[in-house]
Amino acid sequence: MTGLLDVKGVSRCFGGLKAVNDVSFRVEKGEIFGLIGPNGAGKTTLFNLISGLTPVSGGILSYDGVPLNSLPPHKVARLGIGRTFQNIRLFKGLSALENVKIARHSRTRAGLWGSVFGFPASHREEQEVKQRAGEILALVGLDNRADELASSFSYGDQRRLEIARALALEPRLLLLDEPAAGMNSAEKHGLTQFIREIRDRFNLTILLIEHHVPLVMGLCDRIAVLNFGELIALGPPAEVQKDPSVIEAYLGGD
Amino acid sequence: MAEFLNNYGFLIVTVVQQALLGMSLYYPLSAGQLSLASPGFYALGGYIAAIIGTAELFAPWRDLLGKAVFPLEWIIAGVASALLSLVIGLPALRLRGIYLALATIAFVQIVRVISLNLSITGGAIGIFGIPQLFESRWGYIWIFGPLLAATLLFTWRLEQGRIGRAFRAIREDELAAEAMGINPTRYKAQAFIIGGTLAGVVGAMSAPFLNTWNARQGTFDASIAYLAYVLIGGTRSLWGALLGAALLATLPEILRPLNDSRLIINGMVLVIVSIYLPQGIVGALARLRGAGKKKGVPAGGKT
Ligand SMILES: Nc1ncnc2c1ncn2[C@@H]1O[C@H](COP(=O)(O)OP(=O)(O)OP(=O)(O)O)[C@@H](O)[C@H]1O
Numbered sequence: 001m002t003g004l005l006d007v008k009g010v011s012r013c014f015g016g017l018k019a020v021n022d023v024s025f026r027v028e029k030g031e032i033f034g035l036i037g038p039n040g041a042g043k044t045t046l047f048n049l050i051s052g053l054t055p056v057s058g059g060i061l062s063y064d065g066v067p068l069n070s071l072p073p074h075k076v077a078r079l080g081i082g083r084t085f086q087n088i089r090l091f092k093g094l095s096a097l098e099n100v101k102i103a104r105h106s107r108t109r110a111g112l113w114g115s116v117f118g119f120p121a122s123h124r125e126e127q128e129v130k131q132r133a134g135e136i137l138a139l140v141g142l143d144n145r146a147d148e149l150a151s152s153f154s155y156g157d158q159r160r161l162e163i164a165r166a167l168a169l170e171p172r173l174l175l176l177d178e179p180a181a182g183m184n185s186a187e188k189h190g191l192t193q194f195i196r197e198i199r200d201r202f203n204l205t206i207l208l209i210e211h212h213v214p215l216v217m218g219l220c221d222r223i224a225v226l227n228f229g230e231l232i233a234l235g236p237p238a239e240v241q242k243d244p245s246v247i248e249a250y251l252g253g254d
Numbered sequence: 255m256a257e258f259l260n261n262y263g264f265l266i267v268t269v270v271q272q273a274l275l276g277m278s279l280y281y282p283l284s285a286g287q288l289s290l291a292s293p294g295f296y297a298l299g300g301y302i303a304a305i306i307g308t309a310e311l312f313a314p315w316r317d318l319l320g321k322a323v324f325p326l327e328w329i330i331a332g333v334a335s336a337l338l339s340l341v342i343g344l345p346a347l348r349l350r351g352i353y354l355a356l357a358t359i360a361f362v363q364i365v366r367v368i369s370l371n372l373s374i375t376g377g378a379i380g381i382f383g384i385p386q387l388f389e390s391r392w393g394y395i396w397i398f399g400p401l402l403a404a405t406l407l408f409t410w411r412l413e414q415g416r417i418g419r420a421f422r423a424i425r426e427d428e429l430a431a432e433a434m435g436i437n438p439t440r441y442k443a444q445a446f447i448i449g450g451t452l453a454g455v456v457g458a459m460s461a462p463f464l465n466t467w468n469a470r471q472g473t474f475d476a477s478i479a480y481l482a483y484v485l486i487g488g489t490r491s492l493w494g495a496l497l498g499a500a501l502l503a504t505l506p507e508i509l510r511p512l513n514d515s516r517l518i519i520n521g522m523v524l525v526i527v528s529i530y531l532p533q534g535i536v537g538a539l540a541r542l543r544g545a546g547k548k549k550g551v552p553a554g555g556k557t
């Protein structure tokens with residue numbers, strides 16, 4: 001295996017708070033990599049650093065050999081890093097289909113005049129966007145509700161729609177921030193299957209934040225544990241589970 | 255018919271012209287940006303047309319081109335407004351929400367103060383006796399009408415495609431749009447430039463229509479009027495500006511027999527619509543139509 005995402009000594013401070021403190025790890029191609037840790041450990045912040053929404057305070061992030069540090073979020077996305085949000089950030093006032101179509105933006109090229117005059121290339125592209133978006137919605141089982149507003153979906157369906165939107169970007173690295181939050185146990189089980197399925201189907205590498213321990217243990221190839229911004233353990237699920245510092249962090253003993 | 259046009263021709267052309275100005279504000283709004291800059295570009299376009307139409311300097315152009323000088327004025331006004339939109343838009347669009355609105359109001363004021371103080375713009379008096387393109391006021395429908403039709407068609411096509419989707423994504427959630435590979439700066443600037451260019455061209459067409467051009471053409475009041483068209487008509491549909499302009503520009507005329515109380519009624523309509531129809535008239539109509547079908551009505555027509 002070769003590395004896809006390289007995190008080297010990465011830090012991020014908010015005022016005096018070190019939300020992410022000198023964290024290093026490498027995510028290999030094709031891996032499902034779990035990121036866990038107590039509330040406020042810095043997991044979401046690390047996602048924001050990778051996707052360019054928050055600038056790093058120090059360290060180096062690189063993706064497939066390309067440094068990410070000074071790239072704006074839209075360029076990071078273009079490189080093939082898709083993500084979902086812990087607090088679900090769908091385009092709520094738009095239909096499910098539109099949500100997915102929008103993510104085709106960086107994989108399409110039509111400009112202002114191409115769109116307006118419907119040049120053949122733009123027209124063909126538009127047909128493709130529609131078809132692809134439909135296929136991806138079908139993949140998450142929402143194709144029969146394509147025209148409904150995103151805001152009208154249940155919590156679990158919104159999470160699935162958000163994954164669909166991220167997939168439409170054609171990412172190679174997919175960042176999922178607590179994808180199972182708010183799902184019932186049947187939905188959680190389905191999600192585990194689904195994540196494996198899309199990994200295989202699209203040759204994805206997946207970086208996943210999740211609180212639900214059985215899901216993480218069952219799904220991930222390797223796990224990194226953050227606590228107060230620091231990486232306290234890294235390895236296969238079985239090893240990490242036994243790590244005394246992880247047990248301490250989770251039980252909150254001091 | 256002739257009498258009807260005599261009485262209402264000016265009003266109809268005014269509605270179309272105001273609808274176009276409402277549209278110029280709709281583009282940035284459709285990308286989530288509250289810009290009130292349109293009167294500044296409208297004033298600029300008008301001055302360009304008025305100066306080319308009257309100044310001694312341009313007499314050779316007028317002699318050479320005859321009526322073809324008018325389309326040339328529109329083009330020059332459009333290009334100048336597009337360039338100025340780019341120059342103003344890039345820094346201003348870093349600001350968000352009400353701060354962008356304030357910056358664009360400041361821009362309108364700056365254009366006004368400059369035009370009041372330059373001799374080429376006629377100072378406080380302005381420019382008058384601008385040569386006419388048509389014999390009657392009504393004649394101007396033959397330029398404003400096609401421009402409105404073209405603008406609606408342009409907008410409709412725009413909103414169905416990739417660029418329109420990028421605008422909507424930014425309006426809905428700029429950060430999520432960015433994470434989906436959309437460069438917000440680029441598309442906010444595009445929306446702003448489209449609006450500014452349109453306002454400039456409308457200004458250039460309006461200078462002959464109104465016969466005189468002065469600093470009263472580009473004011474804060476105008477900013478608010480254009481915004482009202484879009485808010486009343488509906489911010490999420492390309493028809494909003496037209497409906498809003500039709501209502502707000504004709505209402506004072508319809509209520510004319512009531513004299514002073516018409517202003518009160520005019521104001522009341524504004525308040526009532528904004529309270530009871532938060533999505534504007536178009537939004538309310540869409541809801542009525544879709545009430546049975548529980549379907550999403552995405553801005554900008556079909557998905
Ligand atoms: N923009 C910000 N400004 C200031 N502090 C922030 C900001 N974002 C995060 N923090 C702080 O950084 C720390 C890490 O937050 P983060 O959201 O990354 O935690 P997390 O591991 O995702 O937690 P959770 O499991 O609750 O989602 C927290 O103390 C949080 O308050």
Ligand SMILES: [Mg+2]
Pocket residue numbers: 043044045086
């Ligand atoms: Mg989090």
